[in-house]
Amino acid sequence: MTVAITDDEIARRYPRTEARRAHWFDERPMGPHVLWLAEHLAGGMSLKPGMRVLDLGCGRATSSIFFAEEFGVQVWAADLWIKPTENLRRIGAAGLGERVYPISVEAHALPFAEGFFDAIVSLDAYHYFGTNDLYTAEIARLLKPGGQLGIVVPGLTRELDELPAHLEPYWEPAFWSFHSPEWWRRHWDRSGAIGSVTAGLLPDGAALWQRWLELSAEAGVGNEPERAMLAADGGRSLAFTWAVGTVPG
Numbered sequence: 001m002t003v004a005i006t007d008d009e010i011a012r013r014y015p016r017t018e019a020r021r022a023h024w025f026d027e028r029p030m031g032p033h034v035l036w037l038a039e040h041l042a043g044g045m046s047l048k049p050g051m052r053v054l055d056l057g058c059g060r061a062t063s064s065i066f067f068a069e070e071f072g073v074q075v076w077a078a079d080l081w082i083k084p085t086e087n088l089r090r091i092g093a094a095g096l097g098e099r100v101y102p103i104s105v106e107a108h109a110l111p112f113a114e115g116f117f118d119a120i121v122s123l124d125a126y127h128y129f130g131t132n133d134l135y136t137a138e139i140a141r142l143l144k145p146g147g148q149l150g151i152v153v154p155g156l157t158r159e160l161d162e163l164p165a166h167l168e169p170y171w172e173p174a175f176w177s178f179h180s181p182e183w184w185r186r187h188w189d190r191s192g193a194i195g196s197v198t199a200g201l202l203p204d205g206a207a208l209w210q211r212w213l214e215l216s217a218e219a220g221v222g223n224e225p226e227r228a229m230l231a232a233d234g235g236r237s238l239a240f241t242w243a244v245g246t247v248p249g
């Protein structure tokens with residue numbers, strides 16, 4: 001079951017990403033289009049020139065380069081699987097060597113001073129480490145008072161007590177790290193470390209995810225099991241969840 005969104009509508013919603021269309025597949029994607037997620041998140045945050053931003057789980061640093069170019073921020077492009085030397089090459093090619101700093105990190109042992117960042121962003125990555133009850137306070141310590149935490153992650157339209165039958169053929173245990181907006185809002189609220197939390201579903205998230213898988217297949221970098229799962233679900237359960245919160249000032 002396909003849930004659809006037109007390319008014109010996508011271009012209207014994500015003009016900064018659209019302007020980069022010729023480069024969407026310069027690098028092998030690590031998941032759904034990171035720039036759609038980044039552009040959506042930036043719309044709900046306040047990113048100002050010169051701010052220090054941690055892009056946690058940045059993968060190939062595509063979003064780090066995007067935030068630096070579009071908003072004039074400095075970005076620490078931090079990742080576990082992708083080596084910083086590889087990301088430095090991309091950052092250098094974008095002419096951002098003085099403003100985007102690649103670094104190898106493990107999210108549970110971040111080598112930064114408390115209160116260092118104005119903002120922490122994480123795209124399609126925070127669910128790998130951020131669902132732990134103790135993690136929110138740990139990450140919030142790296143933010144200045146008034147600093148912002150913003151994520152977009154694969155998520156659920158609502159929490160699942162049981163796995164729906166239509167998802168059984170495709171489900172992996174790791175997918176239980178996908179959660180609804182209400183789950184993330186409560187998770188951050190309960191930490192006591194993040195205030196004024198807002199969370200929601202990325203509008204037409206399932207349709208965007210499906211469209212990205214089609215485009216990826218056309219570019220020869222498709223993910224057939226994921227495409228089949230999204231098609232079987234048809235937007236019933238799988239979605240993208242975003243959440244933004246601020247450290248009390």
Ligand SMILES: C[S@@+](CC[C@H](N)C(=O)[O-])C[C@H]1O[C@@H](n2cnc3c(N)ncnc32)[C@H](O)[C@@H]1O
Nearest residue numbers: 030034057058059080081106107123124125128
């Ligand atoms: C699906 S990829 C997404 C990468 C990138 N944000 C994007 O959307 O293209 C998830 C990323 O999370 C990072 N990650 C997973 N667990 C991590 C951890 N414990 N510490 C730091 N990064 C982690 C991986 O290195 C990987 O690059």
